[in-house]
Amino acid sequence: MTTFVDRVELHVAAGNGGHGCASVHREKFKPLGGPDGGNGGRGGDVTLVVDQSVTTLLEYHHSPHRKATNGQPGAGDNRSGKEGQDLVLTVPDGTVVLDKQGNVLADLVGEGTTFVAGQGGRGGLGNAALASARRKAPGFALLGEPGESRDIVLELKTVADVALVGYPSAGKSSLISVLSAAKPKIADYPFTTLVPNLGVVTAGSTVYTIADVPGLIPGASQGRGLGLEFLRHVERCSVLVHVLDTATLESDRDPVSDLDIIEEELRQYGGLEDRPRIVVLNKIDIPDGQDLADMIRPDLEARGYQVYEASAVARTGLKELSFALAGIVAEARAAKPKEEATRIVITPKAVDDAGFTVTYDEAEDVYRVRGDKPERWVRQTDFNNDEAVGYLADRLNRLGVEDRLMKAGARAGDGVAIGTEENAVVFDWEPTMMAGAEMLGRRGEDHRLEAPRPAAQRRRDRDAQRDEAQREYDEFDPF
Structure with a gap:
């Protein structure tokens, strides 16, 4: 059964925003008390948070689809x-997020x-x-x-x-078990x-x-063995330690x-050339191992390596090795630039930045409008409501979309698309449509909510309605 996962594909979906409500306040003796529709709630975000107690991505391997709740x-x-409630997903320290x-x-x-x-919808x-x-009683609301x-x-x-690298069964797990309190699995077989x-x-x-990284073999950087899966775990280390088996039976x-082969794999993987190296000649407790260590040590030191002899079984050479590694780590930490306090950088908007662009798409034969505001306004519009469509037209007109279309060469009847190619709203452009108010009147105004009419005017209107009803009755002939 899989217990460690270090790479997963995650499908995240933030919550949708709730729709606004179109409602009119009603109570006794006041049937039209004005609009009282409330706003929709924001959708929940999907947020990744580093938790030191989490060491694997196993949870997301089994459940890769995660969704936050919608706003009401x-x-x-x-x-x-x-x-909507935000969805918080805990991940291990050192997690890299990619698209x-x-x-x-x-x-x-x-x-x-x-x-x-994933950002929740508004x-x-x-x-x-x-x-x-001007718009006293809107008969529409915006969609979430x-x-x-x-x-x-x-x-x-x-x-x-520190990262321990080397061939399978070189003794990396044994070393880490005696240098620290870790208890890795140790056995006398490869991998x-x-x-x-x-x-x-x-x-x-x-x-x-x-x-310690699972054993590397020739071709690890191309996917052989386990190397390709775990070479990424040495990228953040300050020092690489080559653990060489001086008592191999092969x-x-x-x-x-072995050292040359592992170095070649690290070179092909890339990005590790600047890391200091240390060589540990392991298993010197075996007589043949000590003899071989004495034989190859001068050659390794001639190459510029710091060489240490150690035995995890006999627990020899461990103190010198641990303090040597501590010195290199301390130097690497001191060499790192100090983190500066977080600064807020304010980038002013360009004078001619309208917040949207208008381009002509020859392939689709449409003028394409792209911008955060126009695209958001389209998503918020209920196109089954003429008043809402007119409100969108007014907003686009005030933003300057109509002027830009005219400057771009658009004529009445040309296609205009707002949004991306995959999810765009396309319509035939008519300049008068953008004005909106001329076509749909003064949208949102309800004359019943205006100031009361004078008594004489109310009497005249009532008499006119009575006369009209009487005339319709007189003209009615059932036979």
Whole structure:
């Protein structure tokens, strides 16, 4: 059964915003008391949060589809809808978030680091919020926006200071078990370690983490063995430790050749050229192992490596190795630039930035309008309501969309698309449509809500209605 997963594809969907409500206040002796439709609630976000207690992505391997709750619609009597609940997903320290194309969206390092993977949709405004001096009784409300949905890839890169690399059965797990309190699986057959093991080492005043990577073999950088799956776990380390087996039973192998092969795999993987290297000649408790270590040590030191001899079984050479690693880690930490306080950078908007663009799409033979505001307004519009469509037309006209279309060469009857190619609203453009008010009148105004008419005017209107009813009755002839 799989117990460690360091790469998953996650499908996240934020909550949709609730629709606004179109309602008119009614009570005794006051049947038309004005608009009182409430706003819709915001949809919940999907947020990734680093949790040090989480060490694997196994949970998302079994349940890759995650969705936040939707916002509730508004209601009459100025009642706003309930907001959707945010969905918080905990991930291990060192998780990298990528899109489907492999672009890095976020690198989550440090307890509590967050990333909003899916933004919840905004709630729609009710007709009470849309009312104004000119629009006293809107007969429509705005729709809630859909929540953001996308597929992301989570990759775990272990956050460790020291990485042990080497052939299978070189003794990496044994070393980490005696240098730290980690208890990895240890056996006398290749590929015993199937997942990276992490341990904490204390050497004097320095505390650092050490990880052993499942055994590498020739071709690991191209996918052979387990190397390709776990080489990413050495990317964050400060020092690489080559663990060489001086007591191997394979006649076609020797420690120096093993070192050359592993270095070639690391070179092909890339990005590790600047990491300091240390060589550990392991298993010197075996007589043949000590003899071989004495033979190859001068050659390795001539190459510029720091060489240490150790035995996890006899527990020899461990103190010198741990303090040497502590020194390198301390130097690497001191060399890192200090993190500056978070600064807020304010980028002013360009003078000629209208917030949208108008381009001609020759393939589709339409003028395409792109921009945050126009696209959001389209998503919020109920196209079954003429008043709502007119309100959208007025908003686009005030934003300057009509002027831009005319400057771009659009003529009456040309196609105009607002939004992306996959999800665009397309219509035949008529300049008068953008003005809106000329076609649909003064939208949202209800004369019944205006100031009372004078008594004489009310009497004249009542008499005219009575005379009209009498005339219709006199003209009615059932035979």
